[in-house]
Amino acid sequence: MNMESALLYLDLPSCVSIAPEVQLQDESTIIPLAAIEVLLSSDRLQVASEDAVYDFVLKWAHARYPVPEERREILRSHLLDHVRFPCMSLEKLREVLNDLDHELVSNLVNEALWFKADAPRRQRALAAESTHKRFTERDYTHRPLKILEFDRPHPQYIVYLDLRKEECATKLFPAGQIDSQSFHFGGHRFVLSASCYSNGITGHHFDLHLRMQPDGSASSPVITCKSCPRKKPFRDFLETFEKTYTFWGGNTEVSRSLLHLEWNSFIAAKSNYFIDDTLHMRVALAIRQAPPAYL
Incomplete structure (x- = not known):
């Protein structure tokens, strides 16, 4: 089954999205394995992240193949090869080892972790050289991140976000926004958000924000944020913009500006x-203190 016939079977447009078009309702189990394989192999599949692809594969396999032994064989021989593990978040890769037995996924997860630890230039070279698509990003609506974690002397994340110039020009200007995958830090979930806006006086600006998503928590972490873009001519992270913010907990999203450019x-x-x-951004986040919650 080719891409065109698979899309025709599913009555989907040529550029498809797993959600909300493909929902795991009872009728989804009639979708044949061949059609699922073709969709998962496509670079044109529009999804929030590769984490969403993995979740879809697992739920579809459970619905279609209720017998564990049969489901394991289908995942091993047909489906997991189409999941691009190097593009998944670290948080989701940890879950994979709990969802499936280690023999089935340990090599795929280890390969993904080695890929994430490699230098960005090596990552791009490997993606270009490899005949396997698992190193190639799809058209994600939420940009993938590379994250380094440190526990001492205090909880710290170093987050790397890359944006192509073409997507900045077409998706940001004049009033657009590109969000990263969410990540968990200091007991809360955050998103890096790039946007373009005009204040009506000095024209348009590029802004990078850190947003804490509402979770109803009463804790309010104090976070030092150091944002730094790679710049020519040295092609290194040299200029640092440092700010310290309190992210108030509760049921309202909190957004703080990290970088502001004309x-x-x-x-x-x-x-x-x-x-x-390509714009290469590095954002270092460190929790300095977490003030007590007030009722």
Whole structure:
């Protein structure tokens, strides 16, 4: 079954999304394995993240193959090879080892972890050289992140976000937004958000925000944020913008600005912020203190 016939079977457009178009209702179990394989092999599949692809595969397999031994064989021989584990979040990779037995996924998870630990240039080279698609990103609606975790001397994350110049020009300007995958830090869930906006006075600007998603928690972490883009001519993370914010807990999303740049100079043909047409951002997050919750 090719891509066209699979989409025709599912009555989906040529550029498809796993959600909400493909829902795991009772009728989804009639979708044949061949059609699922074709969809999962496509670079045109629009999903929030590869984590969503993995969740879909697991739920579909459970619905279609209720017998554990048969489901395990289908996952091993047909489905897991289409999941791009190197593009999944660290948080989800940890869950994979709990969802499935180690013999089935340990090599895939280890390969993904080695890939994530590699330098970005090596990652791009491996993705270009490999005949297997698992190193290639799909058209994710939430940009993947590379995260390094440290526990001492205090909880700290170093988060790397890459944005292509073409998507900045087409998806951000004049009033767009690109969100990263969410990540868990200091007991809360956060998102890096790039946007373009105009204040009506000084024109358009590029902004990078850190957003804490509402979770009803009463805790309010104090976080020092150090944001740094790679810049020419040294092609290194040299200029650091440091701010310390309190992220108040509760049921309202909290957003804090990390980086603010004039749009025309940011996106210019000779911009110092794009290296090989890619913006490379590094954001270091450190929890300094967590003030007591007040009732």
